Amino acid sequence: xxxxxTYSVVGRVNPANRESGEVKYYAxxxxxxxxxxxxxxxxxxxxxxxxxxxVMAVLTALEDIVSEGLQxxxxxxxxxxGSLQLSLSGEGATTEDTYSDALIEKVRVLFRPGTVMxxxxxxxxxxxxxxxxxxEEEEEEEEEGGLGA
Numbered sequence: 001x002x003x004x005x006t007y008s009v010v011g012r013v014n015p016a017n018r019e020s021g022e023v024k025y026y027a028x029x030x031x032x033x034x035x036x037x038x039x040x041x042x043x044x045x046x047x048x049x050x051x052x053x054x055v056m057a058v059l060t061a062l063e064d065i066v067s068e069g070l071q072x073x074x075x076x077x078x079x080x081x082g083s084l085q086l087s088l089s090g091e092g093a094t095t096e097d098t099y100s101d102a103l104i105e106k107v108r109v110l111f112r113p114g115t116v117m118x119x120x121x122x123x124x125x126x127x128x129x130x131x132x133x134x135x136e137e138e139e140e141e142e143e144e145g146g147l148g149a
Contacts, residue, residue, distance in 0.1 A: 005124050006030045008131040030132050037063075070109065080116040084109055 090105035
């Protein structure tokens with residue numbers, strides 16, 4: 001498998017000045033496919049003496065342990081791969097005393113790459129490919145003479 005990240009170029013309204021309607025073009029990564037837990041287990045099995053079933057058991061347990069850690073408010077460190085941590089966002093309150101958890105609107109999982117992942121990211125190669133999927137509104141704009149004209 002190639003070690004390049006595929007991307008396509010898409011037009012978007014300039015986020016710095018949405019009212020102007022000015023379109024700027026940006027890279028958008030294009031996935032080549034997916035790697036599920038069974039594929040990961042098979043690849044690990046091929047690299048060492050552990051059976052695929054044992055690898056699957058460990059990966060399944062890892063899913064459970066990571067979920068439990070995040071639910072418990074812990075930062076989950078996965079060695080040199082990186083760490084996972086929850087992030088909260090929502091509405092603000094005028095005072096600390098009037099703040100309640102009802103104002104929390106979204107919980108996200110943040111991934112912070114470790115040294116192994118960061119090195120992989122720093123050494124990427126890129127390959128431009130055609131756009132795979134277009135949003136319906138972009139297709140309508142092109143039909144009306146918008147972005148594609």
